[in-house]
Amino acid sequence: xxxxxxxxxxxxxxxxxxxxxxxxxxxxxxxxxxxxxxxxxxxxxxxxxxxxxxxxxxxxxxxxxxxxxxxxxxxxxxxxxxxxxxxxxxxxxxxxxxxxxxxxxxxxx
Amino acid sequence: xxxxxxxxxxxxxxxxxxxxxxxxxxxxxxxxxxxxxxxxxxxxxxxxxxxxxxxxxxxxxxxxxxxxxxxxxxxxxxxxxxxxxxxxxxxxxxxxxxxxxxxxxxxxxxxxx
Numbered sequence: 001x002x003x004x005x006x007x008x009x010x011x012x013x014x015x016x017x018x019x020x021x022x023x024x025x026x027x028x029x030x031x032x033x034x035x036x037x038x039x040x041x042x043x044x045x046x047x048x049x050x051x052x053x054x055x056x057x058x059x060x061x062x063x064x065x066x067x068x069x070x071x072x073x074x075x076x077x078x079x080x081x082x083x084x085x086x087x088x089x090x091x092x093x094x095x096x097x098x099x100x101x102x103x104x105x106x107x108x109x
Numbered sequence: 110x111x112x113x114x115x116x117x118x119x120x121x122x123x124x125x126x127x128x129x130x131x132x133x134x135x136x137x138x139x140x141x142x143x144x145x146x147x148x149x150x151x152x153x154x155x156x157x158x159x160x161x162x163x164x165x166x167x168x169x170x171x172x173x174x175x176x177x178x179x180x181x182x183x184x185x186x187x188x189x190x191x192x193x194x195x196x197x198x199x200x201x202x203x204x205x206x207x208x209x210x211x212x213x214x215x216x217x218x219x220x221x222x
Contacts, residue, residue: 008150017212031208032208042215042216043199043213043214043216044152044199044211044213044216045213046210046211049210077177085150087152091207091208094207095165095207096154096165096167096207097154097207097211099151099153101149101150101151102150106121
């Protein structure tokens with residue numbers, strides 16, 4: 001089983017719609033979780049950290065489910081500029097970050 | 110001001126050559142990293158340095174040798190390049206270890222022919 005699994009998509013989303021996707025992780029000892037955004041042929045950038053209580057930043061909401069070992073990201077009122085790949089990142093017990101392959105989101109006008 | 114800068118941005122070279130990629134961060138961070146992103150888009154850690162000391166060395170061929178002359182710089186030297194080394198190499202830094210936000214450089218797209 002991969003350390004971090006994501007459905008690569010693409011997720012084709014009409015502008016203004018809501019899109020959500022999950023990421024599962026294999027190591028139950030993982031302590032920290034993040035969503036990074038990577039635009040085509042660019043570097044990854046932190047979108048948000050994921051806290052146990054869940055967190056929200058504008059149109060973006062992240063949730064953590066430790067029991068089922070997944071984190072989720074929800075994007076409301078999608079904008080064209082949200083088109084990117086969203087990388088799920090997990091800090092493993094050996095102090096290394098494990099990256100998922102990413103969920104590719106394409107927002108369609 | 111670029112926070113994490115790496116050079117060159119593109120590198121095309123023949124098999125068997127030796128090449129270096131340079132990275133500098135002006136954020137005052139303690140920790141620097143080299144990541145490899147292959148054609149399948151997985152980002153994998155290669156090396157991590159904390160205050161010039163190597164703390165993570167993943168299973169990477171010893172043809173890859175990182176060097177950190179000071180806290181702000183982490184260079185990557187690759188000997189005897191192989192076709193399979195073709196990838197995008199990202200330098201990154203974080204304030205204090207992997208639990209803090211990582212800032213990535215623009216990446217170096219290495220193509221070995």
